Amino acid sequence: MAYLELNSINKTYGQGANAIEVLSNINLSIEEGEFVAIVGFTGSGKTTLVNLINGLLAPTSGEVLFKNNPVEGTSHERGVIFQNYSLLPWLSVYQNVEMAVRAAFPNENRSFRDNHIKNYIDMVSLTSAIHKRPKELSGGMRQRVAVARALAMDPEMIIMDEPLGALDALTRGNLQDEILNIWNKNKRTALLITNDVDEGIYMADRIIPLRPGPNATLGPEFKINIDRPRDKITLNDNAEFKKTRNNIIEYLMDIGNERMTDSDISYQLPDLEPKDLRWEFK
Amino acid sequence: MSDKLIKIIRFIGLGFLEPIIRLSRGEEPRKNGILILKIIIAPLASVLLFIGVWQTGSTALFNKEANYRIEKALKDQGQKAADEMKLCIDSGDISCQPNTLPSPSQVNASFKTLLKDHKAISIDKKNFKEKTAALNKQRNAEGKDPIVYTGRPSFVDQIKTSIKTVFAGFLLAILIAVPIGVIIGLSDTLRSSFNWLIQIFKPVSPVVWLLLVFMIVKTLTKDSDTDSSFIISFISVGLCSMWATLVNTAMGVSTVDKDFINVAKVLKLGPLQKVFKVILPSSLPLIFTGLRITLSVAWMVLIAIELLAQSPGLGSFVWEEFQNGANDSNSKIIVAMFVIGIIGFLLDRLMLAIQKFVSFNKNEGI
CATH class of the missing domain: 1.10.3720.10 (MetI-like)
Structure with a gap:
């Protein structure tokens, strides 16, 4: 049995005539310790998929199994890093992390928690900004706080919803390495949602494209057979990298084109015949 | 040190004092000078304008009321009474002042009267308290309500x-x-x-x-x-x-x-x-x-x-x-x-x- 399983998931928003099926027939299984990336276009239902897995949403039909138990609501076992950081602006970095730690370890004493919080803040190298509020931090720093907050709860699985989407390329690269380090250290299971194919290949063991919604469904998986630790600089010349990258992009381009031409709307043209004007001007 | 002061005055809403403080320290005299003109001198000018309009308005109302009184005296009692009324109004005698929108100076005077009145009443109260202190102690011991000041x-x-x-x-x-x-x-x-x-x-x-x-x-x-x-x-x-x-x-x-x-x-x-x-x-x-x-x-x-x-x-x-x-x-x-x-x-x-x-x-x- 897989660690996380999604069996023929459908998710519909709205009712009656306005109902839109965002996800249809999603099947996915992730093994323990695996790093899986789901790559998709914007608006293809990636966030909906994440929310189904972390328990914020319930599927319309189908089931989500986590360690063979159906997912009902959120759990401390699955840590989430949100797309837009979702830090509480009235709390400092320390307090934001503290809130998660208090929730995850309600029975531990104060000094244990304090140590734990400081460890994780140190892990994302924010010790110098520990008492600052989110407003005073840069985008990358904020995302690091969100990473620290999710990891400090010691989740068995980390779910990341485009965690680096809003960051510049340099910060992005650094944070990718940091997340990989942490994943490597504790060998947690990780699910990364992203719109960047390179990021997926650099970080994941497997990449699964999400075909664009409505009626989004998962495409065929691509295994990344590149040894870890991967090196960003030499990766670009790696034959395997190039091959996988081209395959995925080709696949995504194809479904992109398909989407453009594959339109159900047909236009009824008026029944007109050209009139022969030659005789009238004679 | 001084920046802390500026922060404080900004916080309590007295930010308009900032350029004065900065100017007194010789910072950017031209910029702060213009700022003072903008946020201190100009509002002060508007206050003066307000008082000016008020003064003119109340003078006009005062004259109207005074003319009415003089005319009324002329109509009812004749020329002599009208002259007396005019003299009386010009002399500023309280008994015949027209009652209308008061001028700024009158309001200022009333303000002072009210403060004086407050001082007098406070002294009165204090005296009353001293006078009744012993008595109230006694009443308190007897379980009666103390005597309190009931003046205006x-x-x-x-x-x-x-x-x-x-x-x-x-x-x-x-x-x-x-x-x-x-x-x-x-x-x-x-x-x-x-x-x-x-x-x-x-x-x-x-x-x-x-x-x-x-x-x-x-x-x-x-x-x-x-x-x-x-x-x-x-x-x-x-x-x-x-x-x-x-x-x-x-x-x-x-x-x-x-x-x-x-x-x-x-x-x-x-x-x-x-x-x-x-x-x-x-x-x-x-x-x-x-x-x-x-x-x-x-x-x-x-x-x-x-x-x-x-x-x-x-x-x-x-x-x-x-x-x-x-x-x-x-x-x-x-x-x-x-x-x-x-x-x-x-x-x-x-x-x-x-x-x-x-x-x-x-x-x-x-």
């Missing part, structure tokens, strides 16, 4: 009473509106079921609230001999002014950012923790906006309520002066008007400072 309250006493009433009403409004606002903000069902009540009672005039409170408090305090006018006026003030806070609190609580709610869910916070750690802090800015409106409404209706309820305070001061019709009554009313305005402004500033202090979005313009 001074203008400053009236101000104090008004401020006391407004804060009592404000506190009542907070105690009622914030908890109810939070509760109905949390529940869609409660919000839709009590919305009609809020919508109907919100626009009700202070006068009607006063009458309603009067009906209830009168019956409730029937068998006690406490003075119910203070209770009536502060409850009315609270009920009139609490709606802004109620509506804002409910709105703030019901529109908490979905991301924050998701965080609370992912962290699996309990319901109480969710309310106190996520929902309330995130709606604090809106709650305080409501409280600021509430306080200014409270101060505004207080005057009207005191005026009607005959409870002591600035409102009844204005009403008594109006009924009194003495020569300087009009200027005393204008003094009261300015005092009411200035206190209202200060209360608003106070709330603004608190609002800025609790707001996590410090850069947000308010």
Whole structure:
């Protein structure tokens, strides 16, 4: 049995005539310790998929199994890093992390928690900004706080919803390495949602494209057979990298084109015949 | 050191003093000079303009009233009486002064009179206290009520009473509106079921609230001999002014950012923790906006309520002066008007400072 399983998931928003099926027939299984990336276009239902897995949403039909138990609501076992950081602006970095730690370890004493919080803040190298509020931090720093907050709860699985989407390329690269380090250290299971194919290949063991919604469904998986630790600089010349990258992009381009031409709307043209004007001007 | 000073004056809303401080330290004289011109000299000029318009207006009204009096004397009693009237008015004799909009100088004089009056009454009070101190001690030992000063309250006493009433009403409004606002903000069902009540009672005039409170408090305090006018006026003030806070609190609580709610869910916070750690802090800015409106409404209706309820305070001061019709009554009313305005402004500033202090979005313009 897989660690996380999604069996023929459908998710519909709205009712009656306005109902839109965002996800249809999603099947996915992730093994323990695996790093899986789901790559998709914007608006293809990636966030909906994440929310189904972390328990914020319930599927319309189908089931989500986590360690063979159906997912009902959120759990401390699955840590989430949100797309837009979702830090509480009235709390400092320390307090934001503290809130998660208090929730995850309600029975531990104060000094244990304090140590734990400081460890994780140190892990994302924010010790110098520990008492600052989110407003005073840069985008990358904020995302690091969100990473620290999710990891400090010691989740068995980390779910990341485009965690680096809003960051510049340099910060992005650094944070990718940091997340990989942490994943490597504790060998947690990780699910990364992203719109960047390179990021997926650099970080994941497997990449699964999400075909664009409505009626989004998962495409065929691509295994990344590149040894870890991967090196960003030499990766670009790696034959395997190039091959996988081209395959995925080709696949995504194809479904992109398909989407453009594959339109159900047909236009009824008026029944007109050209009139022969030659005789009238004679 | 000095930057701290600037921060403080900015915080308490005296930011206009900043260029003076900077100029006194010789920083950017040209820029600060222009700033002083802009934010100190120009507003001062507008004050002078205001006083000028007021002076001209009151002079014109004074002349009109004086001419009317002279003409009336001429018509009723003949030329001699008219001349006497003219002499009398020109001499500034109190007995024949036209009663109209007072000039700035008259108002200033009345202000001084009121302060003098306050001093006299304070001394009176102090003497009375000293005189009755021994007697009151004795009465206290015997279990009797002490003798208290029952003389006329001074203008400053009236101000104090008004401020006391407004804060009592404000506190009542907070105690009622914030908890109810939070509760109905949390529940869609409660919000839709009590919305009609809020919508109907919100626009009700202070006068009607006063009458309603009067009906209830009168019956409730029937068998006690406490003075119910203070209770009536502060409850009315609270009920009139609490709606802004109620509506804002409910709105703030019901529109908490979905991301924050998701965080609370992912962290699996309990319901109480969710309310106190996520929902309330995130709606604090809106709650305080409501409280600021509430306080200014409270101060505004207080005057009207005191005026009607005959409870002591600035409102009844204005009403008594109006009924009194003495020569300087009009200027005393204008003094009261300015005092009411200035206190209202200060209360608003106070709330603004608190609002800025609790707001996590410090850069947000308010």
